[in-house]
Amino acid sequence: MRFSVPLLLGIFAVSTSSAAAPAAPQCTPGAYRGADGDFIVITERAKSAEDGEWRYTFRDGRYGSTKGGAVQCSADALMVTGPSGAVERWPRMALRMTPTRFKSGDAMLAGMLVEPDVKAGKKPPLAVMVHGSESSASINRNPYPFVFAAQGIAAFVYDKHGAGASEGRYHQNFHRLAADVVAASTEAKRLAKGRFSRFGLFGGSQGGWVAPRAANDAGAEFVAIGFGLLINPLEEDSEQVFSELREKGYGDTVIAEAREITDATGAVIASHFTSGFDQLAAVKARYGAQPWFTAITGEFTGALLASDEPTLRREGPAKYDNLDLDWRYDAIGHLRRVRAPQLWIVAGEDREAPPIVTIERLQALRREGKPISIVRFPRTDHGMYEFEQAADGTRRDTRITDGYFRLLADWIKRETHSPYGTAEMLTPE
Numbered sequence: 001m002r003f004s005v006p007l008l009l010g011i012f013a014v015s016t017s018s019a020a021a022p023a024a025p026q027c028t029p030g031a032y033r034g035a036d037g038d039f040i041v042i043t044e045r046a047k048s049a050e051d052g053e054w055r056y057t058f059r060d061g062r063y064g065s066t067k068g069g070a071v072q073c074s075a076d077a078l079m080v081t082g083p084s085g086a087v088e089r090w091p092r093m094a095l096r097m098t099p100t101r102f103k104s105g106d107a108m109l110a111g112m113l114v115e116p117d118v119k120a121g122k123k124p125p126l127a128v129m130v131h132g133s134e135s136s137a138s139i140n141r142n143p144y145p146f147v148f149a150a151q152g153i154a155a156f157v158y159d160k161h162g163a164g165a166s167e168g169r170y171h172q173n174f175h176r177l178a179a180d181v182v183a184a185s186t187e188a189k190r191l192a193k194g195r196f197s198r199f200g201l202f203g204g205s206q207g208g209w210v211a212p213r214a215a216n217d218a219g220a221e222f223v224a225i226g227f228g229l230l231i232n233p234l235e236e237d238s239e240q241v242f243s244e245l246r247e248k249g250y251g252d253t254v255i256a257e258a259r260e261i262t263d264a265t266g267a268v269i270a271s272h273f274t275s276g277f278d279q280l281a282a283v284k285a286r287y288g289a290q291p292w293f294t295a296i297t298g299e300f301t302g303a304l305l306a307s308d309e310p311t312l313r314r315e316g317p318a319k320y321d322n323l324d325l326d327w328r329y330d331a332i333g334h335l336r337r338v339r340a341p342q343l344w345i346v347a348g349e350d351r352e353a354p355p356i357v358t359i360e361r362l363q364a365l366r367r368e369g370k371p372i373s374i375v376r377f378p379r380t381d382h383g384m385y386e387f388e389q390a391a392d393g394t395r396r397d398t399r400i401t402d403g404y405f406r407l408l409a410d411w412i413k414r415e416t417h418s419p420y421g422t423a424e425m426l427t428p429e
Contacts (some may be wrong), residue, residue: 002183027054027066027073029140030097031150032090039408040071040078040090041146044330046136051101056302057143059150061384061400095149097190099139102158105176107168110159111184113191114145118152122325125412126154126196128218132205151409154196154206156188172323174209181214187221188427200412201339205353205382208344212335214331223406224343225349226331227382230358232329234270237299247393250292257287258296265301270327276307332361341371343411345404347385348378348424351395360425366427373411374426377401 023117027048032040048054051420053075054066066324078090084260097113101108116124116264129144145155160180162170171177181201186219189199200222206241208228215223226238229236241262264283267276284305287293296302300320335342344362346355359374366372381387384404385397404423 025253031093032078034090040145041152043143044140057280060402076223102187104180110165112139114149116149123197124154126199128201129157130203130207130211135170148150176216177210180216215338220340226345227347227355230361234266241298243354265304343373347380350382352382376424
């Protein structure tokens, strides 16, 4: 999940035709306002300028492609076709967008400050977007900065090392990523000086590990996390394995046996493929004939079980351990040190970030007196996507769950306008 999956995923079908099609209108990334106060965000794909396909996201979580016909670009506006077939013009919102470059470590990173159009004398909160595991550009492609700005929050987004217009080599070292967040925070506050009220961080997915690590050094006054984890990468793999087996109807006895397997695969990968092979061979011999053994996938366990020792020694580091990950990262220790209030929003049926242990640990931290609010959206998967599940267990994302974007913005602005779709408040407000 965090080792290869982007902060937000979407599947956009591209239609083809043998006849030459007219050039699609050029879209401008940003937020567009409807007559009823609703908004749509337009973001780029990797080839948007070439094929004319852009992504749209409504405030209520509906999303799709401009090639689908429901949302079309025109000069400084969107033409939006409603359920009745009527077409409305949604003008582009007057956001202030300031590109920049700033130094983090030995690399120059590209960033952009997106500020809402606010009344004179009003100062919005300012949030730095903390990355998920994506290795692609974020500027103009990540919808969150525009979603925030459309709801009255200034947002700073940047391309991480080795992505987009930034220098350096892509990696997933949480400590170095946190240093990038601190540098981005300094730049964001410099650019928005005198025009924001309070400052904080929003982290999605892998950002749930990085934002808490950076929070105190960045001077965050709030930290919001979406579909993150309060376990380390080894535990993430094992929790995925257990979740997979539970979905297939296996009980506590099989889970306990599967834990022996994930302990073994975790020991191998955490050693950087230098040791642990005897333990791995032993569990493969012990459980390899069990009917559930081949059902194991996880983050990496299934792949390690399918390979022999010589292959893992030879190919393992390049395939599974080439991102400078801290496999035993102390997620709960870093979170315990955060001084700012936190909001954690979890997806109730998240296969990539199984929420059970994360919720238990967050509740334990609350009992220690930590200011943490926990919200769960049931029937949602990673990215807060609602889904349809086929008989074979495969899922198809249908939309980002309604209420999620509003909840994020209201909490950051210290407002409450509930209900937020199907949100379940797991902590008293």
